[in-house]
Amino acid sequence: MKKRYLLAPGPTPVPETVALEMAQPMLHHRTPQFSAIFAEAAEDAKYLFQTQQDVLILASTGTGGMEGCITNLFSPGDKVLVVNGGKFGERWGKISEAYGLKVVEIKVEWGTAVDPKAVEALLEKEKDIRGILVQASETSTTAAHPIEALSRLTRDRDDLLLVVDAITGLGVFNLPMDEWGIDALITGSQKALELPPGLALVGLSKKAMKFNEKSTCPRFYFDFKKEKKNLADKTSAYTPAVSLIIGLRAVLKSIKEEGLENVFARHNRLARATRAATQAMGLKMVAPDCPADSATGVFVPEGVDGGKLVKMIRDEFGVTLAGGQDQWKGKVLRIAHLGYVDTFDVVIAISALEMALKKMGAKVEFGRGVAAAQEVLMEGY
Ligand SMILES: Cc1ncc(COP(=O)(O)O)c(C=O)c1O
Numbered sequence: 087m088k089k090r091y092l093l094a095p096g097p098t099p100v101p102e103t104v105a106l107e108m109a110q111p112m113l114h115h116r117t118p119q120f121s122a123i124f125a126e127a128a129e130d131a132k133y134l135f136q137t138q139q140d141v142l143i144l145a146s147t148g149t150g151g152m153e154g155c156i157t158n159l160f161s162p163g164d165k166v167l168v169v170n171g172g173k174f175g176e177r178w179g180k181i182s183e184a185y186g187l188k189v190v191e192i193k194v195e196w197g198t199a200v201d202p203k204a205v206e207a208l209l210e211k212e213k214d215i216r217g218i219l220v221q222a223s224e225t226s227t228t229a230a231h232p233i234e235a236l237s238r239l240t241r242d243r244d245d246l247l248l249v250v251d252a253i254t255g256l257g258v259f260n261l262p263m264d265e266w267g268i269d270a271l272i273t274g275s276q277k278a279l280e281l282p283p284g285l286a287l288v289g290l291s292k293k294a295m296k297f298n299e300k301s302t303c304p305r306f307y308f309d310f311k312k313e314k315k316n317l318a319d320k321t322s323a324y325t326p327a328v329s330l331i332i333g334l335r336a337v338l339k340s341i342k343e344e345g346l347e348n349v350f351a352r353h354n355r356l357a358r359a360t361r362a363a364t365q366a367m368g369l370k371m372v373a374p375d376c377p378a379d380s381a382t383g384v385f386v387p388e389g390v391d392g393g394k395l396v397k398m399i400r401d402e403f404g405v406t407l408a409g410g411q412d413q414w415k416g417k418v419l420r421i422a423h424l425g426y427v428d429t430f431d432v433v434i435a436i437s438a439l440e441m442a443l444k445k446m447g448a449k450v451e452f453g454r455g456v457a458a459a460q461e462v463l464m465e466g467y
Contacts (some may be wrong), residue, residue: 094408095225095254095381097276097283098425100333101340104280107118108333115328121320123335128317133346135271135289136262142313143334145327146284148253148274151286153181154308155249155270159217159294161302162186166217169200169209173226173411174251178219183304190215196227196311196413197383198364202235209239209246216297217247222255225258226411227314227382228420229373230255234266241267247294253277256287257341258424269294271305278353279381280426281333290314352466353379356423356432360460363436364421366458367443367450372410381408381422387448392416398442405438429463 092099113120124143126246131141135149144150164187168179171194179189190212194200195462200220209215218240223230233250240248247269256271257278268291274287290298290310298310312323341349357379361371364384368371372383394417396409410418421435436455444450 088404091405091434091438092224092452093422093427094406094429095277095420095422095424096274098278098280098422098427100282101280101337101426104333104336105235108329110329110332111115113328113332115326116321120326120328124322124326124331125320126460127335128320130335130342131287131289133342134257134338135287136346137264137271137289137291139264139289139291140317141287141289142310142317143326143331144308144313145284145322145324145330146286146308147276147283148251148272148286149177149181151253151272151274151288152177152251154286154305154310155186155272156187157301157303157305157308158310159247159249159270159297159301160185160187161300163188164216165190165212166219167192167203167205167215167216169194169218169220170232171198171200171227171229171231172196172221172224174221174224174253175394178221178251181293182219191438192240197229197373199231200236201234202239205236206239212374215246217249218247220251222250222252222261222372223258223378223380225254225378225381225455227373227414228378228381229376230259230378233261233268237266237268239303240269244293244296244403247297254424255378257349258378258380260346261351263289267291269297270303275330275334278424279334279357280337281330285330285334302318310393350379352428353424356427356429358383358434359432359459360421360423362462363432363455363459364439367436367455368439372414380424381420383410383418383420386419388444390443390448392419395419395442395446398445399438402440402445405435405443407435407439424442429466432459432463
Protein backbone atom coordinates (compact mmCIF):
# COMPACT_ATOMS: atom_id res chain seq x y z
CA MET A 87 0.00 0.00 0.00
CA LYS A 88 1.22 3.49 -0.80
CA LYS A 89 -0.56 6.69 0.18
CA ARG A 90 -0.24 9.36 -2.51
CA TYR A 91 0.30 13.07 -2.07
CA LEU A 92 -0.05 15.59 -4.88
CA LEU A 93 2.21 18.61 -4.38
CA ALA A 94 2.87 19.76 -7.95
CA PRO A 95 1.90 23.21 -9.26
CA GLY A 96 -1.28 21.87 -10.84
CA PRO A 97 -3.38 19.92 -10.89
CA THR A 98 -3.59 20.37 -7.13
CA PRO A 99 -5.54 18.24 -4.63
CA VAL A 100 -9.35 18.51 -4.64
CA PRO A 101 -10.99 18.70 -1.18
CA GLU A 102 -13.18 15.66 -0.44
CA THR A 103 -16.20 17.88 0.25
CA VAL A 104 -15.85 19.49 -3.17
CA ALA A 105 -15.38 16.14 -4.92
CA LEU A 106 -18.62 14.95 -3.29
CA GLU A 107 -20.48 18.09 -4.41
CA MET A 108 -19.34 17.41 -7.96
CA ALA A 109 -20.48 13.78 -7.74
CA GLN A 110 -24.14 14.83 -7.62
CA PRO A 111 -26.40 13.46 -10.37
CA MET A 112 -25.94 15.51 -13.55
CA LEU A 113 -28.09 18.62 -13.90
CA HIS A 114 -29.34 19.96 -17.19
CA HIS A 115 -27.65 23.27 -17.86
CA ARG A 116 -30.66 25.14 -19.27
CA THR A 117 -32.66 24.96 -16.04
CA PRO A 118 -33.41 27.46 -13.26
CA GLN A 119 -31.55 25.12 -10.85
CA PHE A 120 -28.30 25.30 -12.77
CA SER A 121 -28.70 28.98 -13.65
CA ALA A 122 -28.83 29.80 -9.93
CA ILE A 123 -25.59 27.87 -9.33
CA PHE A 124 -23.90 29.47 -12.34
CA ALA A 125 -24.92 32.97 -11.28
CA GLU A 126 -23.74 32.40 -7.72
CA ALA A 127 -20.34 31.13 -8.90
CA ALA A 128 -19.95 34.08 -11.30
CA GLU A 129 -20.86 36.52 -8.53
CA ASP A 130 -18.46 34.99 -6.00
CA ALA A 131 -15.71 34.95 -8.64
CA LYS A 132 -15.83 38.75 -8.49
CA TYR A 133 -14.77 38.53 -4.84
CA LEU A 134 -11.77 36.37 -5.79
CA PHE A 135 -10.81 38.72 -8.65
CA GLN A 136 -11.48 41.81 -6.47
CA THR A 137 -13.53 43.34 -9.26
CA GLN A 138 -16.95 44.80 -9.96
CA GLN A 139 -16.68 43.66 -13.58
CA ASP A 140 -17.89 40.38 -15.07
CA VAL A 141 -15.75 37.28 -14.71
CA LEU A 142 -16.27 34.84 -17.59
CA ILE A 143 -16.27 31.13 -16.81
CA LEU A 144 -15.08 29.15 -19.83
CA ALA A 145 -14.98 25.40 -20.41
CA SER A 146 -11.27 25.10 -21.22
CA THR A 147 -7.93 24.96 -19.49
CA GLY A 148 -6.05 28.13 -18.63
CA THR A 149 -4.43 28.36 -22.05
CA GLY A 150 -7.89 28.80 -23.58
CA GLY A 151 -8.35 31.86 -21.37
CA MET A 152 -4.99 33.20 -22.63
CA GLU A 153 -5.92 32.53 -26.27
CA GLY A 154 -9.34 34.13 -25.73
CA CYS A 155 -7.65 37.29 -24.47
CA ILE A 156 -5.52 37.52 -27.59
CA THR A 157 -8.38 36.90 -30.05
CA ASN A 158 -10.91 39.09 -28.24
CA LEU A 159 -8.76 42.09 -27.34
CA PHE A 160 -6.36 42.52 -30.26
CA SER A 161 -6.24 42.52 -34.06
CA PRO A 162 -3.74 41.05 -36.54
CA GLY A 163 -0.85 43.51 -36.85
CA ASP A 164 -1.29 44.90 -33.33
CA LYS A 165 1.95 45.19 -31.43
CA VAL A 166 2.14 43.53 -28.01
CA LEU A 167 4.93 43.46 -25.45
CA VAL A 168 5.55 39.94 -24.15
CA VAL A 169 7.41 39.42 -20.89
CA ASN A 170 9.22 36.15 -21.54
CA GLY A 171 10.78 34.82 -18.36
CA GLY A 172 9.88 31.15 -18.77
CA LYS A 173 7.69 28.57 -20.49
CA PHE A 174 4.46 30.47 -19.97
CA GLY A 175 5.81 33.85 -21.00
CA GLU A 176 7.04 32.12 -24.13
CA ARG A 177 3.48 30.82 -24.64
CA TRP A 178 2.13 34.41 -24.73
CA GLY A 179 4.46 35.03 -27.66
CA LYS A 180 3.44 31.83 -29.49
CA ILE A 181 -0.30 32.50 -29.17
CA SER A 182 0.13 36.12 -30.25
CA GLU A 183 2.13 35.11 -33.32
CA ALA A 184 -0.42 32.43 -34.23
CA TYR A 185 -2.98 35.23 -34.63
CA GLY A 186 -0.72 37.57 -36.55
CA LEU A 187 0.12 39.99 -33.74
CA LYS A 188 3.54 41.67 -33.80
CA VAL A 189 5.48 40.57 -30.76
CA VAL A 190 8.18 42.61 -29.08
CA GLU A 191 9.70 40.55 -26.35
CA ILE A 192 11.50 41.40 -23.16
CA LYS A 193 13.59 38.34 -22.40
CA VAL A 194 13.95 37.89 -18.69
CA GLU A 195 16.60 35.62 -17.23
CA TRP A 196 14.94 32.50 -15.81
CA GLY A 197 14.36 32.86 -12.07
CA THR A 198 14.25 36.65 -12.15
CA ALA A 199 11.40 39.16 -12.43
CA VAL A 200 10.97 41.68 -15.21
CA ASP A 201 12.31 45.14 -14.44
CA PRO A 202 9.40 47.61 -14.77
CA LYS A 203 11.93 50.25 -15.91
CA ALA A 204 12.83 48.09 -18.92
CA VAL A 205 9.13 47.82 -19.76
CA GLU A 206 8.68 51.57 -19.35
CA ALA A 207 11.65 52.27 -21.62
CA LEU A 208 10.31 49.97 -24.32
CA LEU A 209 6.86 51.57 -24.12
CA GLU A 210 8.52 54.95 -24.48
CA LYS A 211 10.42 53.77 -27.55
CA GLU A 212 7.58 51.87 -29.24
CA LYS A 213 4.51 53.99 -28.74
CA ASP A 214 2.29 51.69 -30.80
CA ILE A 215 2.42 48.83 -28.28
CA ARG A 216 -1.20 47.94 -27.44
CA GLY A 217 -0.79 45.36 -24.72
CA ILE A 218 1.58 44.02 -22.06
CA LEU A 219 1.28 40.25 -21.71
CA VAL A 220 2.79 38.86 -18.53
CA GLN A 221 2.54 36.16 -15.86
CA ALA A 222 1.78 37.02 -12.21
CA SER A 223 3.63 33.85 -11.28
CA GLU A 224 5.82 32.21 -13.95
CA THR A 225 5.25 28.64 -12.81
CA SER A 226 8.17 27.21 -14.77
CA THR A 227 10.67 29.30 -12.80
CA THR A 228 8.64 29.96 -9.60
CA ALA A 229 9.31 33.71 -10.05
CA ALA A 230 6.67 36.41 -9.50
CA HIS A 231 6.57 39.44 -11.80
CA PRO A 232 5.80 42.92 -10.34
CA ILE A 233 2.21 43.31 -11.53
CA GLU A 234 1.41 46.39 -9.46
CA ALA A 235 4.40 48.26 -10.90
CA LEU A 236 3.40 47.25 -14.45
CA SER A 237 -0.18 48.38 -13.83
CA ARG A 238 1.12 51.89 -13.11
CA LEU A 239 2.39 51.98 -16.71
CA THR A 240 -0.93 51.01 -18.26
CA ARG A 241 -3.82 52.13 -16.10
CA ASP A 242 -3.89 55.78 -17.15
CA ARG A 243 -3.53 55.01 -20.85
CA ASP A 244 -6.62 54.17 -22.83
CA ASP A 245 -4.60 52.71 -25.73
CA LEU A 246 -2.71 50.07 -23.75
CA LEU A 247 -3.90 46.94 -21.89
CA LEU A 248 -2.34 44.95 -19.07
CA VAL A 249 -3.14 41.27 -19.63
CA VAL A 250 -2.10 39.04 -16.73
CA ASP A 251 -1.88 35.26 -16.73
CA ALA A 252 -2.51 34.67 -13.03
CA ILE A 253 -3.07 30.95 -13.46
CA THR A 254 -0.84 30.18 -10.44
CA GLY A 255 -1.21 33.63 -8.86
CA LEU A 256 -4.88 34.31 -8.34
CA GLY A 257 -6.07 33.10 -4.95
CA VAL A 258 -2.43 32.74 -3.84
CA PHE A 259 -1.32 36.34 -3.42
CA ASN A 260 -2.90 39.77 -3.75
CA LEU A 261 -3.88 40.82 -7.30
CA PRO A 262 -6.66 43.39 -6.81
CA MET A 263 -7.92 43.71 -10.37
CA ASP A 264 -9.92 46.95 -10.07
CA GLU A 265 -7.65 48.74 -7.60
CA TRP A 266 -4.54 48.19 -9.70
CA GLY A 267 -6.34 48.52 -13.03
CA ILE A 268 -5.53 45.11 -14.47
CA ASP A 269 -7.43 44.79 -17.78
CA ALA A 270 -7.57 41.03 -18.21
CA LEU A 271 -6.90 38.59 -15.40
CA ILE A 272 -6.88 34.87 -16.11
CA THR A 273 -6.90 31.79 -13.94
CA GLY A 274 -7.52 28.06 -14.31
CA SER A 275 -9.48 25.68 -12.10
CA GLN A 276 -6.70 23.19 -11.29
CA LYS A 277 -4.51 25.53 -9.24
CA ALA A 278 -5.56 27.66 -6.24
CA LEU A 279 -9.21 26.92 -7.07
CA GLU A 280 -8.77 23.36 -5.78
CA LEU A 281 -10.71 21.81 -8.69
CA PRO A 282 -9.93 19.35 -11.49
CA PRO A 283 -8.65 20.90 -14.74
CA GLY A 284 -11.26 22.18 -17.21
CA LEU A 285 -12.26 25.75 -16.35
CA ALA A 286 -10.64 29.04 -17.30
CA LEU A 287 -11.87 32.20 -15.57
CA VAL A 288 -11.25 35.59 -17.14
CA GLY A 289 -11.94 38.97 -15.56
CA LEU A 290 -12.17 41.88 -18.01
CA SER A 291 -12.01 45.62 -17.36
CA LYS A 292 -14.21 48.17 -19.14
CA LYS A 293 -11.13 49.24 -21.08
CA ALA A 294 -10.61 45.63 -22.21
CA MET A 295 -14.21 45.47 -23.48
CA LYS A 296 -13.60 48.69 -25.46
CA PHE A 297 -10.66 46.95 -27.12
CA ASN A 298 -13.00 44.02 -27.78
CA GLU A 299 -15.28 46.29 -29.81
CA LYS A 300 -12.40 47.04 -32.20
CA SER A 301 -10.67 43.66 -32.22
CA THR A 302 -10.77 41.82 -35.56
CA CYS A 303 -8.96 38.56 -34.77
CA PRO A 304 -10.82 35.49 -36.02
CA ARG A 305 -12.73 33.84 -33.20
CA PHE A 306 -15.63 31.51 -32.60
CA TYR A 307 -15.63 29.40 -29.40
CA PHE A 308 -13.99 32.02 -27.18
CA ASP A 309 -16.20 35.01 -27.90
CA PHE A 310 -16.10 37.28 -24.86
CA LYS A 311 -18.92 39.55 -26.00
CA LYS A 312 -21.21 36.60 -26.54
CA GLU A 313 -20.21 35.06 -23.18
CA LYS A 314 -20.83 38.37 -21.40
CA LYS A 315 -24.30 38.59 -22.92
CA ASN A 316 -25.06 35.02 -21.84
CA LEU A 317 -23.67 35.65 -18.36
CA ALA A 318 -26.24 38.42 -17.93
CA ASP A 319 -28.87 35.71 -18.56
CA LYS A 320 -27.19 33.42 -15.98
CA THR A 321 -25.94 31.02 -18.61
CA SER A 322 -23.07 30.41 -21.03
CA ALA A 323 -22.98 30.33 -24.82
CA TYR A 324 -22.22 26.61 -25.04
CA THR A 325 -22.68 23.66 -22.67
CA PRO A 326 -20.94 24.68 -19.46
CA ALA A 327 -18.73 22.27 -17.49
CA VAL A 328 -21.66 21.61 -15.14
CA SER A 329 -19.89 19.52 -12.48
CA LEU A 330 -16.86 21.79 -12.35
CA ILE A 331 -19.09 24.83 -11.90
CA ILE A 332 -20.89 23.09 -9.03
CA GLY A 333 -17.43 22.54 -7.51
CA LEU A 334 -16.40 26.11 -8.28
CA ARG A 335 -19.39 27.46 -6.38
CA ALA A 336 -18.40 25.38 -3.33
CA VAL A 337 -14.72 26.44 -3.45
CA LEU A 338 -15.54 30.12 -3.91
CA LYS A 339 -17.89 29.93 -0.91
CA SER A 340 -15.10 28.51 1.24
CA ILE A 341 -12.62 31.14 -0.01
CA LYS A 342 -15.15 33.84 0.90
CA GLU A 343 -15.65 32.33 4.33
CA GLU A 344 -11.91 32.16 4.98
CA GLY A 345 -11.41 35.69 3.63
CA LEU A 346 -8.91 36.60 0.91
CA GLU A 347 -6.40 38.07 3.36
CA ASN A 348 -6.33 34.83 5.31
CA VAL A 349 -6.03 32.83 2.08
CA PHE A 350 -2.98 34.91 1.07
CA ALA A 351 -1.47 34.65 4.58
CA ARG A 352 -1.91 30.87 4.54
CA HIS A 353 -0.13 30.55 1.20
CA ASN A 354 2.62 32.90 2.36
CA ARG A 355 3.26 30.90 5.55
CA LEU A 356 3.51 27.62 3.60
CA ALA A 357 5.79 29.27 1.04
CA ARG A 358 8.10 30.74 3.69
CA ALA A 359 8.24 27.39 5.49
CA THR A 360 9.22 25.60 2.28
CA ARG A 361 11.87 28.21 1.49
CA ALA A 362 13.29 28.00 5.04
CA ALA A 363 13.38 24.22 4.82
CA THR A 364 15.18 24.03 1.49
CA GLN A 365 17.65 26.71 2.59
CA ALA A 366 18.37 24.77 5.80
CA MET A 367 19.06 21.73 3.61
CA GLY A 368 21.61 23.77 1.66
CA LEU A 369 19.57 23.81 -1.56
CA LYS A 370 19.85 26.93 -3.72
CA MET A 371 16.61 28.62 -4.68
CA VAL A 372 16.04 29.22 -8.39
CA ALA A 373 14.18 32.51 -7.88
CA PRO A 374 15.68 33.87 -4.65
CA ASP A 375 14.84 37.54 -5.26
CA CYS A 376 11.24 37.22 -6.41
CA PRO A 377 9.81 33.91 -5.22
CA ALA A 378 6.10 33.37 -5.87
CA ASP A 379 4.06 31.98 -2.99
CA SER A 380 2.62 29.27 -5.24
CA ALA A 381 5.66 26.99 -5.57
CA THR A 382 9.30 26.88 -4.47
CA GLY A 383 11.96 25.91 -6.97
CA VAL A 384 15.43 24.75 -5.97
CA PHE A 385 18.47 23.45 -7.82
CA VAL A 386 19.13 19.81 -6.98
CA PRO A 387 22.55 19.15 -5.41
CA GLU A 388 25.55 18.66 -7.68
CA GLY A 389 25.77 15.06 -8.85
CA VAL A 390 22.05 14.32 -8.34
CA ASP A 391 19.88 13.70 -11.42
CA GLY A 392 16.78 15.85 -10.85
CA GLY A 393 14.66 13.72 -13.16
CA LYS A 394 15.50 10.56 -11.22
CA LEU A 395 14.92 12.40 -7.94
CA VAL A 396 11.39 13.47 -8.92
CA LYS A 397 10.65 9.93 -10.14
CA MET A 398 11.93 8.37 -6.92
CA ILE A 399 9.95 10.74 -4.67
CA ARG A 400 6.83 9.97 -6.70
CA ASP A 401 7.16 6.23 -7.30
CA GLU A 402 8.87 5.09 -4.09
CA PHE A 403 7.68 7.67 -1.56
CA GLY A 404 4.28 8.46 -3.11
CA VAL A 405 4.80 12.25 -3.25
CA THR A 406 4.32 14.02 -6.57
CA LEU A 407 6.49 17.13 -6.92
CA ALA A 408 7.55 18.75 -10.21
CA GLY A 409 10.90 18.82 -11.96
CA GLY A 410 12.47 21.54 -14.07
CA GLN A 411 11.46 22.32 -17.66
CA ASP A 412 13.58 23.02 -20.75
CA GLN A 413 16.98 24.43 -19.74
CA TRP A 414 16.31 23.35 -16.14
CA LYS A 415 15.30 19.78 -16.98
CA GLY A 416 17.05 17.41 -14.56
CA LYS A 417 18.49 20.32 -12.57
CA VAL A 418 15.54 21.75 -10.70
CA LEU A 419 12.85 20.57 -8.31
CA ARG A 420 9.60 22.45 -7.69
CA ILE A 421 7.51 21.96 -4.56
CA ALA A 422 4.04 23.45 -4.85
CA HIS A 423 2.07 24.88 -1.94
CA LEU A 424 -1.06 26.27 -3.54
CA GLY A 425 -4.70 25.38 -3.29
CA TYR A 426 -5.91 22.70 -0.90
CA VAL A 427 -2.54 22.37 0.82
CA ASP A 428 -1.80 22.87 4.50
CA THR A 429 0.87 22.66 7.20
CA PHE A 430 1.51 18.93 7.10
CA ASP A 431 1.68 18.74 3.32
CA VAL A 432 4.81 20.90 3.57
CA VAL A 433 6.22 18.62 6.28
CA ILE A 434 5.54 15.58 4.07
CA ALA A 435 7.16 17.18 1.00
CA ILE A 436 10.31 18.19 2.88
CA SER A 437 10.59 14.90 4.73
CA ALA A 438 10.23 12.94 1.46
CA LEU A 439 12.84 15.17 -0.16
CA GLU A 440 15.31 14.55 2.68
CA MET A 441 14.77 10.79 2.45
CA ALA A 442 15.01 10.63 -1.34
CA LEU A 443 18.15 12.76 -1.44
CA LYS A 444 19.72 10.52 1.20
CA LYS A 445 18.79 7.46 -0.86
CA MET A 446 20.42 9.04 -3.90
CA GLY A 447 23.64 9.47 -1.97
CA ALA A 448 23.49 13.22 -1.29
CA LYS A 449 24.74 14.59 2.01
CA VAL A 450 21.63 14.98 4.15
CA GLU A 451 21.13 15.45 7.86
CA PHE A 452 17.65 14.12 8.60
CA GLY A 453 15.27 16.63 10.13
CA ARG A 454 17.16 19.81 9.28
CA GLY A 455 14.69 20.84 6.58
CA VAL A 456 11.68 19.59 8.49
CA ALA A 457 12.70 21.50 11.64
CA ALA A 458 13.23 24.72 9.71
CA ALA A 459 9.78 24.32 8.14
CA GLN A 460 8.20 23.63 11.51
CA GLU A 461 9.64 26.85 12.96
CA VAL A 462 7.72 28.85 10.35
CA LEU A 463 4.64 26.62 10.30
CA MET A 464 4.17 27.12 14.08
CA GLU A 465 3.16 30.71 13.32
CA GLY A 466 -0.21 29.29 12.33
CA TYR A 467 -0.92 27.81 15.76
C1 LIG B 1 1.47 30.43 -15.35
C2 LIG B 1 0.74 29.43 -16.20
N1 LIG B 1 0.22 29.84 -17.36
C3 LIG B 1 -0.44 28.99 -18.16
C4 LIG B 1 -0.61 27.68 -17.82
C5 LIG B 1 -1.32 26.78 -18.76
O1 LIG B 1 -2.52 26.38 -18.22
P1 LIG B 1 -3.28 25.09 -18.75
O2 LIG B 1 -2.33 23.96 -18.68
O3 LIG B 1 -4.42 25.00 -17.75
O4 LIG B 1 -3.76 25.38 -20.10
C6 LIG B 1 -0.08 27.20 -16.62
C7 LIG B 1 -0.20 25.78 -16.26
O5 LIG B 1 0.54 25.26 -15.46
C8 LIG B 1 0.60 28.11 -15.79
O6 LIG B 1 1.12 27.70 -14.62
